[in-house]
Amino acid sequence: MATGPHRPQTGDLRWREVDVLEYKAEGSAPFRAVTRQVLFDDPALACQLRYFEMAPGGHTTLERHVHAHAVVIQRGAGACLIGDTVYRVAPFDLVHIPALTWHQFKADPAEPLGFLCMVNAERDRPQLPGPQDLARLRDRPEVAAFIAV
Amino acid sequence: MATGPHRPQTGDLRWREVDVLEYKAEGSAPFRAVTRQVLFDDPALACQLRYFEMAPGGHTTLERHVHAHAVVIQRGAGACLIGDTVYRVAPFDLVHIPALTWHQFKADPAEPLGFLCMVNAERDRPQLPGPQDLARLRDRPEVAAFIAV
Numbered sequence: 001m002a003t004g005p006h007r008p009q010t011g012d013l014r015w016r017e018v019d020v021l022e023y024k025a026e027g028s029a030p031f032r033a034v035t036r037q038v039l040f041d042d043p044a045l046a047c048q049l050r051y052f053e054m055a056p057g058g059h060t061t062l063e064r065h066v067h068a069h070a071v072v073i074q075r076g077a078g079a080c081l082i083g084d085t086v087y088r089v090a091p092f093d094l095v096h097i098p099a100l101t102w103h104q105f106k107a108d109p110a111e112p113l114g115f116l117c118m119v120n121a122e123r124d125r126p127q128l129p130g131p132q133d134l135a136r137l138r139d140r141p142e143v144a145a146f147i148a149v
Numbered sequence: 150m151a152t153g154p155h156r157p158q159t160g161d162l163r164w165r166e167v168d169v170l171e172y173k174a175e176g177s178a179p180f181r182a183v184t185r186q187v188l189f190d191d192p193a194l195a196c197q198l199r200y201f202e203m204a205p206g207g208h209t210t211l212e213r214h215v216h217a218h219a220v221v222i223q224r225g226a227g228a229c230l231i232g233d234t235v236y237r238v239a240p241f242d243l244v245h246i247p248a249l250t251w252h253q254f255k256a257d258p259a260e261p262l263g264f265l266c267m268v269n270a271e272r273d274r275p276q277l278p279g280p281q282d283l284a285r286l287r288d289r290p291e292v293a294a295f296i297a298v
Contacts, residue, residue: 005250006229006236007243015243039243040219046195046269049219070189070198072265074241080155087155092223094156094164094188101154116221118267120195 003040013051013075013114015039023052024061029128033058033107041121048121053114054078054107062104062147067123069103071095071115078113079146080105084137086146089113102129102137104147152189162200162224162263164188172201173210178277182207182256190270197270202263203227203256211253211296216272218252220244220264227262228295229254233286235295238262251278251286253296 007016014020015037023034033055040049051074052060062081073093079086081104082097089095089105095115097103107113129137138144156165163169164186172183182204189198200223201209211230222242228235230253231246238244238254244264246252256262278286287293 003243003245005231005234005245005247006238007245009239009241013241015241018243039221040245040267042217042219042245042247044217044248044269045219045267047267049221049267068191068193070191070194072188072198082154085154089155090158092158092162092164094152094167096152096154096156096189096191098154098191099193116265118189118194118196118198120193 003042013037013053029061029063029126031059031061034060039116046121047118050117050119051114052105052117053112054105056107056111057109058113059106060104061126061128062102063126063128064100064102065124065126066099067120068099069095069097070118071097073113073115075114076107076112078105078107078111081143081146084140084143086142089115102133106146152191162186162202178210178212178275180208180210183209188265195270196267199266199268200263201254201266202261203254205256205260206258207262208255209253210275210277211251212275212277213249213251214273214275215248216269217248218244218246219267220246222262222264224263225256225261227254227256227260230292230295233289233292235291238264251282255295 037051170185186200
């Protein structure tokens, strides 16, 4: 991806030369109202930087993978599940998702939630939870309430 | 760096568990009023994510290196030199600095300037401009005015 040296913001978390993409192919995994923008994908950099945004009430896929995520919240309000804990998140909070840790982000019902996510350019595919994983996650009432969309 | 899964913002672009560091060792290179915070430095990630902030009137070092930078402005107002062009920057603008490109960030006189910077964890040391480099940069009046701090 060859990008200009300076790409100004052209709207709220929208940029010149940056396409607003589907989060994932519809039907490939459960999610709701999420967009994906790839901000930096430079072969000279070993990581990519992406911006994800959920519309109010939207959520990412509940998933895990070997690769780690480094996240900086940029706008809105919501919560995320990391492992067996649910955290409230607000702009500029930092979120770290270690290897093979179940995680999901969710925007509040009346707020969007947008975050930057740094990730290795070379990475494994996400895994979806099976019935046993879901049963284990639901052991904690707080988590059961979070993942019961 | 072992970090908690959720590190909330504790003040304007300050975080729990994140130290506010000197940008560089005093006297090692020219700069003014810059702090550095390492947000993510996880061996599982091939890049680091840092937050740099200049106080009003502050500036980073004019330098270049083989490694690339991916920058997202987070607060304040200022300008940056990339190669032979000066760009005004504002929150959420994207800045890409390719290999061996002279660059410098500068906060406006009455505003701070803060940005996230993604960089390969393994990278070369910055080079400072010599007299010939500076003479070449000063060929353009806009650049001469920018680097004449």
